[in-house]
Amino acid sequence: MSASKLPLIIGYLYEPYGSHPSGWRSPQSAHDPYDVDDLVAVARLAEDAKLDFFAVEDRLVADMSDPASPSRATRTEPFTTASFLATKTSRIGLLVTANTSYYEPYNLARLSASLDHVTHGRAGWTVSTGATQPADQNYSQSPLPAERHYARADEAVDVIRKLWDSWEDDAFIRNKATGEFVDGEKIHPVDHEGEHFRIRGPLNVARPPQSQLIVGHAVESGEGEAFAAREADVVFVTPGSIEEGQTLRQQLREKASAEGRDPDSIRVIVEITPVAAATDAEANHLVAGLDALGGHAPGLVVVGSAETIAAVFAAWAEAGAADGFLIRSAVLPAQLRAFAEFVLPELRNRGLARSDYDAPTLRGNLGASPIPNRLVA
C-alpha cells in the first residue's frame, strides 16, 4: 500500500445550494448563487484558505424532481462562471466540468485553452460523460450505453490534447520592425481522423500556459476507472470507508501503471462534507438541525470539532486511502468558513495541508510535471 504524499491536495466543490439538500434553508445560509457577489465571496474564501482549486460542477439538465433540493436543478454554467472568477481571484485553481458527450471537441478545446489563458495557468477540466451525467433529452440524442460515451470521451480528450499543442510555445514572433507576427512552421494542423471526429486544426487559441490543462474525472464505474487511469491528473472518488478508499486508490494506481504512467501522477481525491464547529456537540447539533429541515448530506460526511475532522483526514492519509479531499459545504458560506477557520489550522499543524501556494499555476501547485508538446518531433 502506497502512503499518501503530504501535504494533501485540498480542493473545493462549489454546489450552488450547498451539499445538504436543506442547506439553503438553514438559518446559517447566506448565499444566492445568482448573486454574483455571493459567488465571488465564496471563491475568495476558498482562495484565502489556500485551497488548491475551486471546482464548478455541471449537469446539463435541470433535475426538478425534488423542489426541496435545488442543487440538482439549477446552476451557472461552468466556463462562464470560472472565467468570471478568473478575474476575481489570483491564485486558486479553477476547475470546470464539461461533458464530452454533448460538446464538439473543437469548441471544448477553445473554451478550456482560453480559460487557462485568462486564469494565467490555473485552469482544470473535469471530464464528464453522458454515462453518468446523461443529458440526451436536451441534446436531440438517444440514450447510449456507457461504453459508447466513454469511447467518445477517449477520442475527444485525445484530439483536444493535440489541439492544445497545435501552437508551439514560441509560435509568436510579433516583431514590429519586420512585420512577422507568427512563425507558420510552429503552428500545426492536427489532421485527426477517428471514429467519432474528423478535425483538421490547428486550434485558433495559443498553447495554454500550463501546456496541458489539469484533467480530472469523477469515477463511478469500471469504465470511469479505466478512463481516469489513462487521462486524469486528479480523480474524484466517493468511497464509503477507508478500506474502500484504499482499494480504489490502489486499483487506480495500478491501472495508471499499466497505462505506462507514473502511479504518483494520478491523484485520488475523496469527496467529503466536513461539518465543523468549535466542539463535536455543536457540530452534531448543526447536522441535527439541517436533517430536521429534510434530507441528509450525501456521501462521506464527517461531523465534529477541528480535531475530530483532522483526525479523520489523517487516518485516510496514513492508510493510503486518499491523495487529498474535495471539500463540500453543507451550508454556504458558513461551512466553508468553518472549515477554513477551524479545520485547516489543525490540518496544517499535522502537516496535512499547505499554508500557502507554492507555484503560480495549478499544475505547479499539484506538483504535476510539465508536458512536452506532442506535435513536435
Add this chain to the structure above:
Amino acid sequence: MTTQKRQLHLGLMFWGTGTHPSGWRWPDAKADAAYDIDYLQKVTRIAEQGKFDFVFLGDKLATDPSLQRSNPAQMSRLEPFVAGASLAAGTSQIGIVVTANPTYYDPYTIARFFASLDHLSKGRASWNIVTGADPDAAGNFSRDEHWTADRRYDRADEFVATVKDLWDSWEDGARGAAENEAAFDPARIHRLEPGTVFSVAGPLDAPRSPQGHPVILHAGTSERSRELGARDADAIFTSHVFIEPARAYYADIKARARRYGRSAEDIAILPSLTPIVAPSTEEAVAIFDRLNSFLAFDPEDAIDGQGVFGNRGSARSRNLATASKVFGVDVTGHAHDDFVPPGTYEAANDDGRRLFGEITRLTRRRLEGGARITYRDLVIAASVHVPAVVGNPVEVADHIQHWFDNGAADGFNLFPAYVPGAVQSFVDLVVPELQRRGIYRTDYSGPTFRDHLGLPRPASRFAPDYTEKRKQA
C-alpha cells in the same frame, strides 16, 4: 413619450491588436494583447468611460498562419464566451457581445452560456448570431462539407426559437425564497415541445436571466439573413462603405421588421466604421498613412488571396497588378511613390473612380494640386477597403451624424484600427462632440444592455398573461 433627441448607439469591435492588419505594429500597440486579459479589460473600461453600448467579441472557427497578413487579430485569440465573462468581471456597465455559431453548437448549450453570462454580468449579455460564412470551419467539426446557406439558416431559425424558449422556460419569479420550503415552483417552470431539427426537452438549468432575453445581434445581406435579423435581432451590423446602399439596407430591414409586427425602433442598424481621429485633420491623415506604411506589399506576381504567408487570408494581394484589376486600368510598372496622373482616373472603371473619391476623402490627396495621390494609395485602397473616416473630431462627428440623420444608421460598431490609441482618442475627442450635439448619452440610463438600447424586458412566453399582454401591445 420623451422629447429627448434620438440617441446614437456605439459599440467597440474588439480585436486586441486593432482591426487594421498592421495595427499591432503601431508603436503603442500591445502586440501580445490577444491573451492579456488585464489589458483587454483596461481597454474595455476606456469604452465604458465613453459610455459605449457594448464591446463586441467576434469569432472564427478555423485558422491558418496566413491570416497574419490580413487579420492577425482574428488568427489567434481568446474564445469569446471566456473572454466575455472575463470582461464582464472587469467592467460594470458596458454590454458584452459574444459571437456564437448555431451551425456548430447545440441550443441548450448556447441558451445556458448566455443565461449564465447574463446572470454573471447583471444583465449585460448579448448573442451575435453568425451561421458560419467560414467554409474551413467544417473541417474542424467533422463535417463532410460546408453547409449551404439554406441548410445553415434552416437550423439557425429553429435554433434561435429554441434558445428563446429555453430562456423563457423559467417564468420570472419561479425561484422561491429560503423561507419557503421549495426552492422553485415547478408549475412555473416549463418543458419544450420537440421541433423539426432539435428535440430539446428543457427546462433550462438556470432561472430567467436579468434581461429575460439577452440582446440578439446579427449581420448579413442575404435574403435569409435579412429575415432572421428582422424577426429575431435587436441590432444588425452592416459594413457598407457608401451611404446609398446603407440607406437602402436600413429601409429594407426596418420594413421587414414591421412585417413581423415589430416597430422600427425595436431594431437598431449599426454599420461598422473605422474612425481615425486626432486634434487636427493633418495629424489624423498622418496616423492613417503611418498605419498603412506598415503593410507589407506583395510581389507583383502574387495572385489574389495568396500573399507571402499562405493562401487562407481572404484579402486581396497588395500590388499594382491587383490595383490594376480593381481600378480597371493598367497601373503596373510604376514606382509606388510616383504621382498618379489625372488620366488614370479618366481611364478607370466606375468602381475605380469611386475608390479615387474614397482616397481623397480619407487622405485629402488629389490628382492635382499640393498633396497628390500616389500609386501606393491605389494599392492600399484596392486591398484594404473598409468603411472609415479620417479627420478631426468635428469632421468625424459630422460623418457619423450624416449617416445617423439620413436613414443609414442608428449607431456604429466602431473598429479601432490600433489599440488602445484609436479607442482612447475616440472617447476623448469624438464622444464629447457627439454629446455636445445632443445625439449621444452622457451617462448610462440603466444597468442592462437592453436599457442602453432602449428595449423593454420581454415577458416569458410561458407566463399566464403573456398572450393577453401581446394582444394589448
